[in-house]
Amino acid sequence: MRGVVMYGPGDVRVEEREDPRIVEPTDAIIRLTATCICGSDLWPYRGAEPVDHQVMGHEYVGVVEEVGADVRTIRVGDFVVGSFWASDNTCEICRAGYQAYCPHRVLMGTLGTQSERARVPLADGTLVATPGMPEPDLIPSLMAASDVLGTGWFAAVAAQAGPGRTVAVVGDGAVGLLGVLAARQLGAERVIAFSRHPDRQALARDFGATDIVEERGDAGVARIQELTGGLGAHSVIEAVGTQEAMMQAIRSARPGGHVGFVGVSHDVAVPGDELFMAGVHLHGGPAPVRQYLPELIRLIWDRTIDPGKVFDLTLPLDRAADGYRAMDRRTATKVLLTL
Amino acid sequence: MRGVVMYGPGDVRVEEREDPRIVEPTDAIIRLTATCICGSDLWPYRGAEPVDHQVMGHEYVGVVEEVGADVRTIRVGDFVVGSFWASDNTCEICRAGYQAYCPHRVLMGTLGTQSERARVPLADGTLVATPGMPEPDLIPSLMAASDVLGTGWFAAVAAQAGPGRTVAVVGDGAVGLLGVLAARQLGAERVIAFSRHPDRQALARDFGATDIVEERGDAGVARIQELTGGLGAHSVIEAVGTQEAMMQAIRSARPGGHVGFVGVSHDVAVPGDELFMAGVHLHGGPAPVRQYLPELIRLIWDRTIDPGKVFDLTLPLDRAADGYRAMDRRTATKVLLTL
Known part of the structure; x- marks a missing residue:
């Protein structure tokens, strides 16, 4: 599959990466409908954080293609939104509303969601399915819910x-x-x-x-x-x-x-x-986005809010490097990458 | 009247000071029944904060001797407890429970309550009267309410x-x-x-x-x-x-x-x-003690709590220097000064 790799500061490439596969029985594999570039991705891009051949991206919406044997609530074919932290959503910390600090959390950025597919750990705890397949014009807003709106x-x-x-x-x-x-x-x-x-x-x-x-x-x-x-x-x-x-x-x-x-x-x-x-x-601190996802999805689905307006540049994934450049130069506030 | 003055680090003296008098019509003058030495008084004592002939003390309980023309709720003869910040208790900040940040606040430490008498600004907002004259064994606990318990x-x-x-x-x-x-x-x-x-x-x-x-x-x-x-x-x-x-x-x-x-x-x-x-x-930050005083006085009056136990050394005001020394050397946790 195609995916973004940051070779070093200022050097973003889209290249062939290995397809993700189920590792844990609580995993799901999703095919991304959209992903985006985060303001926090600019820190390594600008050399303010170390980076060396890092897969990029932690925001994602898409369709579930495969689930592990222990996944109970998320199903193949669901359209899902997830947080940038995978979390079990059942432990004491998650139940208190602090899913970004779940003792079993996995940072999605380490898996890299600026890609065609992604593995999502703890799928039942991390993903929230929309009521059905969204109209295309809702995609940017659902994408925003994954991080910037939730944050x-x-x-x-x-x-x-x-x-x-x-x-x-x-x-x-x-x-x-x-x-x-x-x-x-x-x-x-x-x-x-x-x-x-x-x-x-x-x-x-x-x-x-x-x-x-x-x-x-x-x-x-x-x-x-x-x-x-x-x-x-x-x-x-x-x-x-x-x-x-x-x-x-x-x-x-x-x-x-x-x-x-x-x-x-x-x-x-x-x-x-x-x-x-x-x-x-x-x-x-890091936002416990998962806590708010059901409510945010409802507000978006009902067209009460339109947070997708923050995306002022939409590019295909293959032009991710142009997206990074635009955000770095502040010619774009937030870049949506489509697949 | 007699009162404590810190001449410099480590140099505490009890000497004759001018009697306080009503300055603003919202002032009250109290005759102290007890006062005490605060852990924060040790910072200048130890040279960690500048000090030069400073009157000392911001904790106090006592009997109202005189009130200004605009004082409405506090009466001569009341036994009162007050916070270490004088506050109007009517402004937006006070009503939100942050009396220590009242725009009209006066830090009692600048007036010095390690003394026989003290002027209390904004008497109606600052002082809380007890239900009657307290039994002597309640004095230490009421004294504690003025700062350390409230804090x-x-x-x-x-x-x-x-x-x-x-x-x-x-x-x-x-x-x-x-x-x-x-x-x-x-x-x-x-x-x-x-x-x-x-x-x-x-x-x-x-x-x-x-x-x-x-x-x-x-x-x-x-x-x-x-x-x-x-x-x-x-x-x-x-x-x-x-x-x-x-x-x-x-x-x-x-x-x-x-x-x-x-x-x-x-x-x-x-x-x-x-x-x-x-x-x-x-x-x-600095505690809005005034917010809690009515409840704390009730718990002390009912003998539900006995915070006065923190005082492990009681001295007459004239021996304040011994009290500072004991707290500095950690042979006492908290020193009550009686009058």
């Missing part, structure tokens, strides 16, 4: 976005934009998006942002203070992963407020004295 | 201690020990106290600790893992304020667990990548 949703939940609360969103990438969508769906009347890119501002407004702040850092924090009567936002989503973004998020929240951070941390250190005096709640 | 209580709430949850407590000072008491009162069946001092272990057990762990750092974390089926504690209280204690707390919590930190942070930096991968909730 933005978790960030909004971690930030306790909800009725009566003002939410600020740091980061205007796909996750931040879908954090805006999630915050509105969760009931927040006021959602302030930090963004200085006109196209992303437009999408943020489309997803429900009520205010846009172009300033960053301390100037951005000052604007949030102005917009919230000097108190700060109740809820802040951090969807970047840098020191500046994390501190901007913490400083934008009011005492007692909640910061949900989902940007993969790179060289971040949170000063204890400032965190102590801020009085905010801080929660984040 | 331990906030830490337990921030850590979401409650039924069905295992709570670990880092720090066996007065706040940590009262965190044990709070966790049990909030319904936790299992409370694991980190302590290597036999007398503090005994008090921890008296307050409801079910397990004692003597190891610290990674060895301590490993013991928590053993005691929790490899998952970690649901709730962890951090009541020290050092890097080692903070990391021990974060590493002792399971994914999705809650860390409540109340140790005043000194040279702490939380690594973002580790926090990201830990998946814990982190919340803490």
